[in-house]
Structures are given as C-alpha cells and as structure tokens.
Amino acid sequence: MSIAYLYVNDELAQYFWTGLFNESSDGSSLGAGWGSRVFHLLLLDGGDWANGRCRIVSDISEDYEQTIRESYTDISVEAQLALIRHDGADSFREKVRESTGVFCSFCDYANILQVQEVHRLLDDEYGPGKWQKKLAKFQETTTNIWSERVCRALERSLELHLGS
Numbered sequence: 001m002s003i004a005y006l007y008v009n010d011e012l013a014q015y016f017w018t019g020l021f022n023e024s025s026d027g028s029s030l031g032a033g034w035g036s037r038v039f040h041l042l043l044l045d046g047g048d049w050a051n052g053r054c055r056i057v058s059d060i061s062e063d064y065e066q067t068i069r070e071s072y073t074d075i076s077v078e079a080q081l082a083l084i085r086h087d088g089a090d091s092f093r094e095k096v097r098e099s100t101g102v103f104c105s106f107c108d109y110a111n112i113l114q115v116q117e118v119h120r121l122l123d124d125e126y127g128p129g130k131w132q133k134k135l136a137k138f139q140e141t142t143t144n145i146w147s148e149r150v151c152r153a154l155e156r157s158l159e160l161h162l163g164s
Contacts, residue, residue: 004059005030007039008068011052015068016076018056020083021092022101030056038079041086044163075160077146077153081109082160089117093125100138101146107135108150 004025008015019025020034029035042049057064084092095102110119111132122131138144 003027005056006059006064006068007035007054008057008072009042009049009052009054012049013072014075015057015072016074016079020076020080021095021105022099025059034083035079038083038162041083041162041164042079042160046161047163048161050163073156073158074149075153075158077149078156078158078160080105081113081115081153082162084109084115084118086162089115089121093121096121096125103131104135104138104144105146105150107131108144108147112147112150113154 005018005027006015006025007018016035016038017025018029018033018035018039020038023029023033023035025035039049039054041047043052043054044050057068089106092102092106096106097103106118106122109115110122125131126134
C-alpha cells in the first residue's frame with residue numbers, strides 16, 4: 001500500500017488529494033500534475049487559499065486519521081471544476097480520451113452538475129447521446145464512487161476561486 005498525500009487548508013478545514021483527474025496521489029504528484037497546479041493557483045492573490053495556513057499531509061499521519069478525515073471537507077471535485085473553469089474544458093480533451101476515470105468524472109460534471117462546457121466537450125468528442133451510452137456500458141460492470149462525491153459537491157454548492 002502506497003502513501004497518498006493531500007493539500008490541506010487548516011483555516012477553512014478543506015483538503016483535496018494531490019492527484020487530481022485520476023493521477024496518483026503518491027509522492028510523485030507532489031509539486032507536479034493537476035493537483036499541484038490547483039494548489040499553486042489557490043495560493044495566488046485572489047485565490048481562496050491565499051494567505052491561509054496550508055500544508056501537505058499524508059494519509060497515514062495521525063492528524064489525517066484523527067482530524068482531517070473526520071472534520072475537514074474533501075473539495076477534490078471543486079478543485080477539478082475550478083481548474084476546468086480556469087483552463088477551459090477543451091484543455092482536458094486528451095485526458096478524457098485516455099482515462100476512463102476522467103471520462104466518468106466529466107460525465108458526472110455534465111449530468112449531475114450541468115457544466116455546459118464539459119457537456120459540449122463530450123458531445124464534440126463522442127457525439128451527442130453516444131457518451132451517455134459509453135458511460136452506461138461502463139457502469140454496468142463498475143461502481144462509480146466519484147458520482148457520490150459529485151453529489152456531495154452539488155449539495156455544498158462551493159465554488160473555488162483560483163488566483164492569477
């Protein structure tokens with residue numbers, strides 16, 4: 001079992017996994033990849049985590065088990081959505097094609113959260129109605145736990161602001 005890492009803001013009691021968009025959250029994701037990019041943008045002026053007390057925590061730390069997992073909000077969905085808004089959905093086209101996990105998360109963003117830019121990307125990439133069939137076929141054999149996270153994000157209706 002490998003150690004996974006998360007970015008934590010103690011003042012806001014929020015965290016997200018370092019590996020976003022189906023990337024690994026192990027040590028290789030620290031300072032690299034989508035999670036690192038979101039972390040950086042959140043810390044810039046205008047970002048929701050600017051001037052906050054932030055840190056990186058492993059999922060085997062005592063603090064994670066006793067405090068973060070129980071009391072903090074996992075904003076991984078909101079972190080991905082913020083980056084999609086910031087960079088544009090089209091910049092993730094290749095990742096959607098390559099990764100079933102990313103494809104499914106984008107389908108959830110289109111279906112559950114009604115993110116029109118993501119919906120247009122999926123229609124363009126797979127054809128109107130065809131990506132829904134691909135998703136249904138995948139869901140016949142797999143439980144998509146990401147959908148549960150997306151539904152919780154919908155209930156929270158939290159929109160992260162990235163700095164520039």
